[in-house]
Amino acid sequence: MRLSTLLVRLGVFLVAAILCGIGARIIVSTVEARSVEAVEMSFEEHGHEFATVIGDGLQVILEGEAPSEAMRFRAISTAGGMVDASRVIDNMTVTVTDSLQAPEFSLEILRNDSGISIIGLIPAASDHEQLTETLAGLSGEDGNFADFLETADYDIPLDWETSVDFALRALRQLPRSKISVRAGSVAVEAISDSPEQKAQLETGLRRTAPEDLLITLDISAPRPVVSPFVTRFIIDDEGARFDSCVADTAASERRIVAAAQAAGAEGRLGCTIALGSPTVRWADAVTMSIAALEELGGGTVTFSDADVTFVANPGAVEGNFDRIAGELENSLPEVFALEAILPAAPSEISEGPPQFIATLSPEGLVQLRGRVSDDLLNSTAENFARAKFGSSEISMATRVVDGLPNGWAIRVLAGVEALSKLSNGSVTVEPESVVVRGNSGSEEAGAEITRLLIDKLGSSEEFEVDVTYVEALDPIASLPTEEECLAGIEAVTQARKITFEPSSATIAGAGAAILDDIAEVLQRCADLRVEIAGYTDSQGSEDGNQRLSQQRADAVLDGLRVRRVPVSRFRAVGYGEANPIADNETAEGREANRRIEFSLIVPESTEEPTALEQIEAEAEEASEEGATE
Structure with missing residues (x-):
């Protein structure tokens, strides 16, 4: 009895064990199939067709040849997102490539009052030492220079050196800036001292940028402080x-204008x-x-x-x-x-009101006429006008009369000050109103005059401001182009010639006056790139003529520097007896060939070939010589 009971229990246990084993196999097979199916669907969705998915129990094995290490890693990450990452077994290989792809070279230069820092990746073949020396020089003796550059041994990309050269030129003009450089593009973020300087910087940088270089400029000017608002x-x-x-924000401006x-x-x-x-x-x-x-x-x-x-x-x-x-x-x-x-309704007045009128002509002549209350106001108005206009061209046609209203002196002086904000125009002062009309080269002149009159007369006083902005009077908008600047120099030197003492680089005769006129032209030209070329006749040795022409070009450059012309972007080159414009066999021809010429520097034509370009040129030359032999 006891033996049969034991056998029954043992049989039940064996049947249960068999059933559990069969159930476990079914569950594992189901998990395996669903895991493989889920990973395959995810691979298809993400474009990982190169990978094969194999199930082995609870493990998911990835096989296949990935086109790159990055794609292999992405496939593993994708599989790990569908099943537990510990179950993913990587048996994939990576396609062997002949050469590695060159990285993207880039620079970022930061400059502020404390110094300069540079970070980025540059080609090993580029002149790292010269770049850091230039930046260290710009940071000054008291400034800090931090170099975080890395190098990679790959060919210098096309337009890389052009981009770096332009970035350095921009950095010299921008003491507070961030300049990002890539081959063929330069992005400039900077802060200027005023809207006028912002316009000058943007104009100058765009003019000097090489044509094929993509330039992005983001130069901001500080918001002015207006008081009263x-x-x-x-x-x-x-x-x-x-x-x-005036508005406190751009959003406020949009609301007010609407x-x-x-x-x-x-x-x-x-x-x-x-x-x-x-x-x-x-x-x-x-x-x-x-x-x-x-x-x-x-x-x-x-x-x-x-x-x-x-x-x-x-x-x-x-x-x-x-x-x-x-x-x-x-x-x-x-x-x-x-x-x-609420003003009273107008009534008929038989007699016109007293007036004081001030006018400013386009030539700068100021005339004051009309009524003043006493001799003190008369002399004060004249002296105030001389101080404001900085000119002795003040014509007085005023008349001292009694019975003028209270506050007349304040209205007269406010009118003279308002007129000083115009390029030309007039101010009419009456007991009940002040009318300002004229032209200006500043778009803010009307608003500035309005603030002035409110400050001097009060916000409840009647006045009218009618100021027209004239672009030709704007000193920024009227800046000459490079071609206009060069044409101005040619006009100065067309009938006159810079001459030198015989066999010397000393400027002689009327040369100083000619340089004065050239300097006056160049003072109005911002960021101009000019080559000063010196030439001689064919008399004497070729080397001696070249040295003399260089010395004479340098003398002209020094003469312009003394006259406070910004010559940092100029270069003086002596060409000796090259490029004659007349016959050296005659005295007149030799005189014509001894000359100084001015020309614009085109950045593309002055770039030195890169190291890679030099190697390619030498290889091509050697190949041509071999073919000839």
Whole structure:
């Protein structure tokens, strides 16, 4: 009885063990099949067709030939994302390539007041030592220079040296900059001292950049500090317009301009983005006030920091004005204080108001005429005009009269100062208004005059500013091109010739006056690249003529340097008796051949061949000689 019970239990145990083994095999087979299927589908999705997936129990074996080490690693990572990475067995190989692909060479140069640092990967064949010496020299004796360059032994890419040369030229002009260099492209990020300097730098860098080089310039200028922070918007019979507009951010400018356009302003609109706003809600206040002015039907709203002056046009309906002004006063942010003014309706006046008129001619002649209150104001206005215009060309046609209104002296002097902001124009001062009209080479002149008059007279005073921007008067926009600069030099030297003492490099005769005129032309030309070429006649030895021509070209270069011409981008070259322009057999011909010529340097034509180009040229020359033999 006991034996049969034991046998039954043993049988049950064996049957259970067999069933567990069969179940485990089924589970393992299922996991294996699903793992292989999941990895294969992922490989197909990611483009890893080169890999074969084999299941071995719970392990996933990868076989095949990967085109690169990177592709092999990606395939392993893809498989590890579908199954546990510990189950992935890598049996793949990598295709053997004949040569490794060259890396992308690049530089990044950082320069600030504390020094210069450079980081990147450059070809081993490039002149690393000269590059670091140049940058160390730019950092100065007291500056720091940090070199984090790495080299790789590959051929120098096409346009690499051209890119590096341009980057170094740009770095000399940009004391606070980051310059990124790749073969065929240079990206410049820099900070300038002013918008005028920003325009000069951008113009100069683009002019001197080689044609095939991709240049990206991001030069920023600091935002000006405006005090008081003034915006003035007018709606009258002439239409809606800004006399002055400032904003604290670009987003604020867009909102203010949109409000002005909705109120009927047309044409080119914009605000000066500056520092000095009394609140971050500046745009809210300005846009509310412009909308209120539009609803009123006309008038003037003036912001001077947090003071707001809301003036209706004469004859506005009093009830409507009170309602709109009240709603605006309650809607403005708390920091703003509103003064609402409803002028009385105009009445007939039999006699014209007293006037003071100041005019500035395009030639610089200043004339003051009209009425002044006393001799002290008369002399003060004359002396103030001489100080502001820096000229003795002041014509006085004023008359001292009694009975002028209070504050007349302030209005007269403010008008003279406003006129000094123009290139030419006029200012008319009356008891109830000041009118400024004229032309300027600065796009900000109108806004600057508006801020000046508000500061001197107060935001509630009536004045009109009508200033036209004339590009020809803009010192930045009117900078001459390289070709115009060279044409100016040719005009100076067309009828005159720089001469030297016999067998000497000493400039003789009227040469000094000619250099004065050339220097005057070059002072207006920024970042000009000029070659000063010296030539002689054929008398004397060839070596002696070459040395003499070099000395004479150097003498001209030194003469321009003494006259404070920026000659860092000039070069003096002596060509001796080469390239004659006349017959050396006659005295007249020899005289013509002894000359100094000026020409523009074209960067592409002056580049030295790279080491690789020299090797290729020598190999080609040797091959041609072998074929000839």
